Amino acid sequence: MKDIALRTGGAAGDGIATIGETFGRFFTRNGYHAFGHTGYQSVIRGGHVWFQARAGTDRVWSQGDGCDLLYALDKQTVDIHAPSLRQGGVLIYDPEKFSVPAEEIPHGVTPLEVPTLAIARKFSSNSILQSAAGMGAAAYVAGVPMETLQGLLTDSFRRKGEEVLAQNLGAAQGGYEHARAHGRVLDRALPPKGGSPKLFLSGNQAISLGAAAAGVKFLAQYPMTPASSIMHWMAAHARALHIVVKQAEDELAAINMAIGASHAGVRSMTATxxxxxxxxxxxxxxxxxxxxxxxxxESQRSGPSTGLPTKTEQGDLNLMLGAGQGEFPRAILAPGNVVEAFRLTRQAFDLAEAFQTPVLVASDLYLSEDMQSADREDFPLDFDPPSLFTVPEPPSGQNGYARYAITPSGVSPRAIPGQKGLNFIAGSDEHDEKGHLISDVLSGVPMWVEKRKQMMDKRMRKLDGIRAATSPPTVEGSPHPSLLIVGWGSTANPVRDAMRSLEEQGIPVGYLQIHQPWPLHAGRVGEILRAAPKVLLVEENYSGQLGRLIRAETGFEIPAKLLKYDGEPFYPWEIVQKVREVVGRVRSGAGS
Amino acid sequence: MSVAAPVPKPVGPSLKVVYKSSTKPTWCPGCGDYGVVAGVERALQTLQVPPHEVVIVSGIGCSSNLPHFLSTYGFHSIHGRAIPVAEGIKLANHRLHVIVTGGDGDGYGIGLGHLIHAMRRNLDITYVVMNNEIYGLTTGQASPTSVMGHKTKSTPQGVIEEPVNPVALALSAGATYVARGFSGDVKLLSDLVAGGIQHKGFALVDVFSPCVTYNHLNTFDFFRQRVYRLDSAQHDPTDLQKAYQKAHEWGTKIPIGLFYRAEKPTYEDLEEALKEGPLVHQKAGIRGRTEILDEFV
Incomplete structure (x- = not known):
């Protein structure tokens, strides 16, 4: 497999995310799958921001290892990222902004000086235009047709008027021509592919889309990285989709508002x-x-406490499993990529409604904010959510309506405020079938002691239902692996890239991705683990939280662990190296 | 100018509707909250709102058990969070009459942040606070409205911080209906609650509702000797400055009644997504709307 990675970097405020997304769409517009990885810091101006877009002749799943083109908008970018340039790579920068001493350019890398500011000045006094020239040069070096960049710029700037669009197109052409005259096309440039353009979106956008497809009508949220962009997408589309988006005064209000709205009969969510x-x-x-x-x-970031607000981690599984005093049924779904983010978010709404209980969607910064390609067919918009208000009224029975009727499934017929004759009290206190308190004058009285047990049993039975309604995990990759990797969530992406490298090296690997940490399909997971010759746990946390859950639920202790908690996502080479070590095929030096 | 509390007009059919539930209150004999549940029930009777179109939301505390004693829909939530639960209900179905009931600890202590924001949002919610200046259910600690010097289990030497002034707070936070009742005057209280329900916007009805077990300072007698009605004192409830002055009267004479009322658009009026009716009645989902995917190309 041949892959190519384009990286850009600069200060916050330089528009790095826009340049990086454009790099990603260089590939997706031409029918290639791509991955876009963003790195930023918790500052608004200044600081260092970078973005890497990667694609390959085969599908790529992660940011990969290293890059082939680096477009540096400041010197710091060269200092930090030039060492990541692979053999044959090109470094693009504007000598008017800074100079790069020859000894700082890695062996095998070609510098390409592009007068982006001078090109920009031909069209406008606004220096932001320099990035159009830079992108033009990058397009040539990456072997991307100028028409692709023209199309992207047209889509971005059309709404800002003819003049702004013409300036951008002119500067981009200037950069492209300069690179054609003074540079060269990368050996790793991908051949023309054809086919439909792919979609290119972030995990949070996919989560939002999944929620919209599921029929969400109410989102209450308080800003917090890396969940905020869910609220941004929802707010931008609230009017068209008839969704109430409420920025709450804090997360306490956000979740309680969502509970209130759901109680009143609409599909509701919060994100944080x-x-x-x-x-x-x-x-x-x-x-x-x-x-x-x-x-x-719950989009995780590096903790504890404020931690590293702009860095990734999978450190909250224990929290999600144990959140809340006492015991109640919950489900935790953990998508690994944008397609799963859409599918599992939609499923979360269905499960929550079917079992009348909270469902958590576990994301993390790496999934929520990085961008991945997908096909339109990956996002089926073919679902009509049921309207709860108009469904036939629940049976009221001889003794009146019992909102919390004890049933074999633990799920009781649900009424919505406004429905006549079904008035009931929802209570956070322990209650009987009709919602009457059994927490004060009845508590401890033998008949009500038994009732308390019945109500607990009723609620907890839903876990069996959720387990039965969902699919047990399967193993992907080699049918006869020499090692089985176990993980959850976004680590699937570098794992998949590592698996391909390992296969090329003659080490067949399988991957058990736990899409549903809770309720865990423990029987199946145990069978898979016991059948594997060797098992490696790969998680982005200090203590191996999924490993602990698996041990508790299956009795299987995973001896080999690759754990990371430095805030950065896994790179495929780290997984390759660890797998080689565990299967006893260590070789010197890293790299894929 | 004679400015009384607004006379509520019946909004539903004139039927004898039962608003009392079969559950009997478990409050201490003589508790002020009996007067409040009677006042709320009477307000609902006056307005003849169908019980299934009313949701009473509460938090935690003695007074937060109130929804169980009425036959409407109810949501007995967790401590301090009744307001956001009620806001969610109102935004999902703004045709419902949403009433929040609770105590001073619930509303002015743990839940105060939510209250301020609900008032500035001007959602059409009526909030009845049974203010007994003490924590009752946890057996007698100081509350946010306990006065300076009040000796309680948690302040054996007396409270050394100023109490929250709910009326002044509501006026400054932008509540559009600010009233104070007394559970010893159920007639006035029910008028104030009915007026709050009819008012389009956020209504705060703070109610002196004495705790007969743990507060031996702010008793029924204490209030009976001090309260006077604002409508008898020619108070103009459209005058915000006068309302502020009245809000700071405390001592030998304490005003009850309607302090302030203003007409302003509600949050629901301004929320675009509700223009086509209550969310719960709207179509959900994006079936077939594949153009939404175009932005990702």
Missing amino acids: SGGGFSLMVEALGMAGMTETPLVVV
Whole structure:
């Protein structure tokens, strides 16, 4: 497989995300799958931002290892990223902005000086135009047709008027021509492919899309990286999609508003990161106790406490499993890529409603904010959510309506406020079938002691239902692997790239991705693990939280662990190296 | 100018509707909250709102058990979070009459942040706070409205911080209906609650509702000797500055009644997504709307 990675970097405010996304679309517009990895810091101006877009002759799943083109908007970018340039790579920069001493250019890398500011000045006094010239040069070096860049710029700037668009197109052409005259096309440039353009989107956009497809009508959220862009997408589309998006005063309000809206009959959600989720914990239990459907997206970042706000981690599994006093049924779904983010978010709403209990969607910064390609068919918009309000009214029975009727499934017929004759009280206190308190004058009285047990059993039975309604995990990759990797969430992406490298090296590997940490399909997971010759746990946390869960649920201890908690996602080479070590095929030096 | 509390007009059919539930309150004999549940029930009777179109939301505390004693829909939530739960209900179905009931600890202590934001948002919610200046259910600690010097289990030497002034707070936070009742005057209280329900916007009805077990300072007698009605004192509830002055009266004479009322658009009026009716009645989902994917190309 041949892959190519284009990287850009600069200061916050330089428009690096836009340049990087454009690099990604160089590939996706031409029918290639791509991955876009963003790196930034918790500052608004200044600081260092970078973005890498990668594609390959075969599908790529992660940011990969190293890059082939680096477009540096400041010297710091050269200092940090030039060592990542691979043999045959090209470094693009503007000598008017800074100079790069020859000894700082890695062996085998060609510098390409592009007068981006001078080109920009021909069209406008606005220096932001320099990036159009830079992108033009990058397009030539990456072997991307100028028409692709022209199309992207047209889509971005058309709404800003003819003049702005013409300036951008002119500067881009200037950069492209300069590179054609003074540079060369990368050996790793991908051949023309044809086929439909791919979609290119972030995990948070896919989560939002999944929620919209599931029929979400209410989102309450408080800003927190890396979950905020869910609220941004929803707010931008709220008018067209008839969704109420409420920025709450804090996460306590956000989750309680979502619970209230769900109680009143609309599909509702909230989204946050670990810090905000810590505040939501008490209300999560209320959703469980009042049997209110609720979807909570928990996009993890490096903790503990404020931690590294712009860096990734999978450190909140224990928190999600244990959030809330006492015990109540919940599900935790963990998508690994944008397609799964769409599918599992939609499923989260269905499960929450079917089982009348909270469902968590576990994301992380790496999934939420990085960008991946997908086909349009990966996002089926073929679903009509049921309207709860107009469904036939639940049977009222001889003794009146019992909202919390004890049933074999644990799920009771649900009424919505406004429906006549079905008035009931939803209570966070323990209650009987009709919602009457059994927490004060009845507590401890033998008959009500038994009732308390029945109500607990009723609620907890839903876990069996959720397990039965969802698919056990399967193993992907080699049918006869010499090693099985186990993980969850976004680590699937570098794992998949590592698996291909390992296969090329003659080491067949399987991957068990746990899409549903809770309720875990423990029977199947145990069978798979016991059948594997060797097992390696790959997680982005310090203690191996999924490994601990698997041990608790299956009794299987995974001896080999690759754990990372430095804030950066896994790079494929790290996984390759560890797998070689575990299967006893160590070789000197890293790299794929 | 004679400015009384607004006379509520019946909005539903004139039927004898039962608003009391079969559940009997478990409050201490003589508790002020009996007067409040009677006041809320009477307000609903006056307005003849169908019980299934009313949701009463509460938090945690003695007074937060109130929804169980009425036959409407109810949501007995967690401590301090009744307001956001109620906001969610209102935004999902703004045709419902949403009433929040609770105590001073719930509303002015743990839940105060939510209250301020709900008031500035001006959602059409009526909030009845049974203010007994003490924590009752946890057996007698100081509350945010306990006065300076009040000796409680948690302040054996007396409270050394100023109490929250709910009326002044509501006026500054932008509530559009600010009233204070007394559970010893159920008639006035029910008028104030009915007025709050009819008012389009956020209504705060703070109610002196004495705790007969743990607060021996702010008793029924304490209030009976001090309260006077604003409508008898020619108070103009459209005058914000006068309302502020009245809000700071405390001592030998304490005003009850309607302090302030203003007409302003509600949050629901301004929320685009509700223009086509309550969310719960709207179509959900994006079936077939594949143009939404175009932005990702």
